[in-house]
Amino acid sequence: MSDASEQKEREAARLTRHAGLGDLEMLAARYRDHAYALHTHPTYVFGVVVAGVEKLRIGRRNHLAPAGSIIAVNPEDPHDGEKGCAVGWAYRTCYPDVTLMGEIADDLGLRGLPMFAEGILQASDLARGFVRAHSLAGQPLEQEAAMLVVLRRLASRFGGCSGRIHASDGGEPIRRFRLYGELIEADLAAGFDLARLASAAGVSRFQVIRDFHRTAAMTPGQYLRDRRIRAASALMRTDMPLAEIAVATGFADQSHLTRVFKTIKGLSPGAWRGAPPRKATTSRK
Structure with a gap:
């Protein structure tokens, strides 16, 4: 196998967008040698590691996310990512904007946007639900409903830290x-x-x-x-x-x-x- 073919075999990424969820971006990827540079998003980031281990920093904390872990990043929080084991990692992620998460917060009766105090969450039922919703390609109505339900459950169970993204807004x-x-x-x-x-x-x-x-x-x-x-x-x-x-x-x-x-x-x-x-x-x- 050539070097190019081997690289393609071990690394792959596919992005789709769902208009019914505010043009929600959804990425399915497998990486071994790729490393994300430190960066931010104006959106939330939610993902589930489906194989291997990802090593990442979220804010000022370092994490290892093995298969089955849920990754949760608040808007504007800096984060990176790289392999946490020799074979790398595979995951599915999505990037809901604050409008979509605000709609979920309203339905939950929250006083502000849900904020996630922990970057790595362990909830096997939500991880399975997220992967299932993410995998419903070609079924837009089913995917829209399934993704809304799993994002609402994530916010309800783990998004109790409502308020501003950055606690300090003066000085x-x-x-x-x-x-x-x-x-x-x-x-x-x-x-x-x-x-x-x-x-x-x-x-x-x-x-x-x-x-x-x-x-x-x-x-x-x-x-x-x-x-x-x-x-x-x-x-x-x-x-x-x-x-x-x-x-x-x-x-x-x-x-x-x-x-x-x-x-x-x-x-x-x-x-x-x-x-x-x-x-x-x-x-x-």
């Missing part, structure tokens, strides 16, 4: 961090260095580093890369060519974007962009 570090974010978002293609951010906030470069670590649990460089990939992902929902997206979001060229994108998303921009939608069965207002 000078938070104010400065918001300023850094505004500067970066205003021109993602610009070259940034610590001195520029420090000058804007009136602090030292060391304070900038501390602010990112305290507030985002990321380095400034990790945060910048994360925001560039999120912006590139949004542009990939348009017809804009990948080469132009790369330039607009601060990457050297299309190949640079492709390399970094795969470390965050687990598949190439072309595969992510071409993921087939699953049509909604009812209209959504």
